[in-house]
Amino acid sequence: MVTADATRRRAIGQILLLAAGFLVLVTISAASVVLVTQSRKDNAWVVRTVEVENQLSTLLLQIRRAESAARGYLLTSEPRFLAEHEAAAASILHDVDKLALLTTDNSVQSENARHLRAPVEARLAEFAKAIEFVKHNDIAGGIAMLREAGASDSVQKIAEISSAMHAEEDRLFASRTATADRTQQLASVVTVAGSGLVIALAGIAIFLVRRSSRARDEAEVQLRDNNLNLETTVDERTADLREANDEIQRFAYIVSHDLRSPLVNIMGFTSELEELRGDIFKRIATLARAQSAATADNATDSAEPALEGPDKQLSEDFSEALGFIKSSIAKMDRLISAILNLTREGRREFEPVRIDTRELIEGIVSTVAHQALEAQAQIRIEPLPAIVSDRLALEQIFSNLIDNALKYLKTGVPGDIRVSGRTKLGFAIFEVIDNGRGIDPKDHQRIFDLFRRAGTQDRPGQGIGLAHVRALVRRLGGTMSVASELHHGSTFTITLPINWTIRNRNKDK
Secondary structure, eight states: OOOHHHHHHHHHHHHHHHHHHHHHHHHHHHHHHHHHHHHHHHHHHHHHHHHHHHHHHHHHHHHHHHHHHHHHHHHHOOHHHHHHHHHHHHHHHHHHHHHHHHTTTOHHHHHHHHHHHHHHHHHHHHHHHHHHHHHTTOHHHHHHHHHHHTTSHHHHHHHHHHHHHHHHHHHHHHHHHHHHHHHHHHHHHHHHHHHHHHHHHHHHHHHHHHHHHHHHHHHHHHHHHHTTTHHHHHHHHHHHHHHHHHHHHHHHHHHHHHHHHHHHHHHHHHHHHHHHHHHHHHHHHHHHHHHTTOOHHHHHHOSSOOOOTHHHHHHHHHHHHHHHHHHHHHHHHHHHHHHHHHHHHHTOOOOEEEEOHHHHHHHHHHHTHHHHHHTTEEEEEOOOOOEEEEHHHHHHHHHHHHHHHHHTOOTTSOEEEEEEEEEETTEEEEEEEEOSSOOOGGGTTGGGSTTOOOSOOOSOOOSOHHHHHHHHHHHTTOEEEEEEOTTSOEEEEEEEESBOOOTTHHHHO
């Protein structure tokens, strides 16, 4: 037998295991993302170093091309060497600018690139001057000038700065490569360690799942043992409940039926007492007139002799008491009739049929059209879903709700009653919405109690309608609720299965 404490501890352990696994996965994922991002950055710096070296080599190569083309032009005076020189010279300064842009991340290299521009421009000026000699047919002067420029400061400066930049980039390449390798190694370690933890947690999870499965199998065996006699017990209890329910209905029927007999006797004796009232007060009036020397003929001619003073007050009190008695008898008679109707309705078996709810509600509205006209109210029916249910029960439900909406309209405001419907997850949801006097939120449950009413009692009723409606809705497998505020109308919501089946509910209820 698994105790509640053991089950709770097992559940807590599983939750902690899941939390640990989730934490490990999140940590590994976050670390992997960080390390991959860092590795990408480190590799980008390595690539940047390679790009700087390539750009520097390209710049030096272009300078050599420009120098070679210039020498070829000096020696041959052929235009193609001049075109090649001009093309190379045009790209050299652009390459210098690109090199400066690539080295902005390193102050040393940025300074070298800045210093490199001056000797490059000087070297280009030397090439241009030598070419001018040739253009003026002084080839020997151009060759001499170019030979002297080969040993100039600009050439040495270019060589020194380019060597320094190569050395710095070699240093950066080694440093950045080492950093990228460390980041990749750390990422590998994190991945391997995380994978190991995940495998370990998976093993623990498999162990716990298998243990839980064994415990579940044992519990199922025990449950089957405990359920051997459960169906019999349930059937016995259900039969007892049915018998008790039938007995309650029979008792309510007998009580209400037996109450009617003494009530009829009271009504009869009240009528006789009312007839005796005339004779009694006629004699009192006759005696009063006789004492005052009035004629007996005047007393006997009047069906209701005039009374004076205390006798008149006594007659009025007597009539008022009889009126209270007759009013109470009538109310008692209505309550007994309502109980009998509820009893009969509770024993009626429901029959599910296909119902066009719009057609059904239109029929109900037509029966109260005169009442709506007198109340200056309009009843709007929106598209409604068809359902399978008990037709008479639905008629009683919507008749009661529409009748209540007409009965409790707000004084001086044209009534607007709307019936709408929609479907959701196998259920039909109907709403009866009005702009009437509304219901205080504290009375929302009270109105569904038997013989209980809320608000101003200026309309006839016994407080049975909504209680009966909710009972019918429950028997149909649905729910009922109300949303309302005082002076702001009411919305009654009915939720019913779209395809309702009996399932022995007639007998269970």
